[in-house]
Amino acid sequence: MRNRLLNAWRLGLKELMSLWNDKVLLIMIVWAFSGGIYSASTATSQELHNAPIGIVDEDRSVLSERIAGAFYGPYFRPPEMITEGQGDAGLDAGLYTFVMIIPPDFERDVLAGAQPSIQVNIDAMRVSQAFIGANYIQNIVLGEAVEFVQHRRSETVAPISLAPTILFNPNLTSAWFGSVMEIINNVTMLSVILTGAALIREREHGTLEHLMVMPLGAFEIMLAKVWAMALVVWVAVLLSLYFVVERALAVPIAGSIPLFMVGTLIQLLATTSLGIFIGTLSRNMPQLGLMMILVILPLELLSGGMTPRESMPQAVQFIMEFAPTTHFVSLAQAVLYRGAGLDVVWPSLLAMAAIAAAFFTASLLMFRRSIAAQG
Template sequence: RLIDAIREPLFEPPVLLSPAAAAKAQLDGKYVFVVTIPPGLEHDMRAGQGGTVLILSDATAVAFAGNGATYLTQVLAQAAENYLAPGEPGSDRVDVVFRNRFNPNLTARWFSSVMQLMNNVTVLMLILSGASLIRERERGTIEHVLVMPVRPHEIVLSKIFATGMVVLFASVLSLVVVVEWAMGVPVAGSLALYIFGAALYVIAVGSIGLMLASFTRNMGQYGLLAIPVIIIMFLLSGGMTPLESMPEWLQWTMRLISPAPHFVAFAQSVLYRGSGLTLVAGDLVAIVVMSAVALTLVLIRFRKVLGS
């Protein structure tokens, strides 16, 4: 009865897992809530001993954890009361307790500070990488580069790495000094693993910025093209609103065309849950693939851009 009480549209149908599998699934970010129903619960409650149902919520998504836990508490308590004490208002046979994992006090700044840092990395890298190519075309300095003994891929990679190193260094410094030390947000995972993933993401976003710049002739055109892309990457990355609250087709679309959802999932797993490389390898591979696709398109268009 408790399992059947958890139903759509408020919740996905429950999946029955062992305690160890449930703990691992929540650590992997597959489930927001884990409901633990102890053995002999009905027997204890019928004997007047009461009972406790435990809800573990993944508080990396603050809104989901708060609202969902409230709904689950009401649903489970009401289901137990309707079965064991029908028509008796105020009965306290069952006590539903929930615990927040990874953000015990549902502190909003723990979530918003890291997400804003990711947004800043996205907007800075996208604009600066594209602007580095557009400005050279506008000022005519790109011809100076062409007479040098360098290949097109070396020019492209140099623009990504030059800007990316500055953005990456600033983001890591902000994470350690501002987010962790000044704001008191704990970093549970490996800082080295986060730097590695952030470096891959910086390359991916820089590649997208150069790809967008290859379709424009000046900064005005680039701004008109980049701003909608930035807004979409912000709003549909899972950093501002949970990706799970969006239509399923939109979730798949964003995971296919944007590295932002993968970086958000990666950063939350590493910084909040303390995940290792094996748990975030899928997101890192997706970021690398998107970088390769964007870089390939940039190199294909590079000669055409320089000749126009």
């Protein structure tokens, strides 16, 4: 056993040297855990920010001008005063997210207590902005109308008092959530790519046949690729947490980074084994890319990192219980956001370890069968 581990160590060093000579993969790794995380966290904001709005003012009154002047940054861009035809064309062209139409005699009807309506057309393809912006517009318009009529802004006294307390992300900053989720997605994607590409590269260059004639077994060859590629991604995750998430994005890490890195190591064992499995089934790089689409997208989209698992069908929730990313997302959110310790996340660690062992065993059997067929 000692000789087998030593062989795996030496083969792993060879894999690291091969990766070092592959500048394209190196650039992809560096970008994925630096600029990729930063841009994905800051450029895909879920808050209402600089939303374009057009206003069709058919009343031209003091109240309508007051409502138009109440829309300002950072939530909205300065509103554009347009005609009704320009509003429809602007929505079709994607120039506006919101178009508000103030009808004629609006101020007169408000003062008369006739409760006139303001039409708001919303581009609902921008789902998050549409939902949040509709509430903002309603509050702004009602507040300005009430203050205009009563000459002061008053609030209705509610029979109860609701005191919400926002935990873990008090400013509701999407970058705090997006940065960690992007790291999780990159861990899954790159570990599968690196191990699968390493195996395909051996086959395309003919070096796999050279390894087969040496006193090496499938276990040593596979273990070498797993530990080498896992180490590269593991180090990249650690550096990204310290320099990108904590420093550049100023995201506070509530829990233990060493505990998270232990979970990352178990996740990497599962995903690198999955990469070997896909690489064994694929015959070239294009096939590897196509098969990765079928595997990576469900792992990322259905793991609970982008949408809550509770909103998914029960069948999907059950199937994803056997995916390592589901438990990795749960562990990462518990440790990094809520400061959970080992007493809380041990079920996730145990589930990840069991899935990783199953993936490694299945990949080893498939890889061993592939080598035997070639021999």
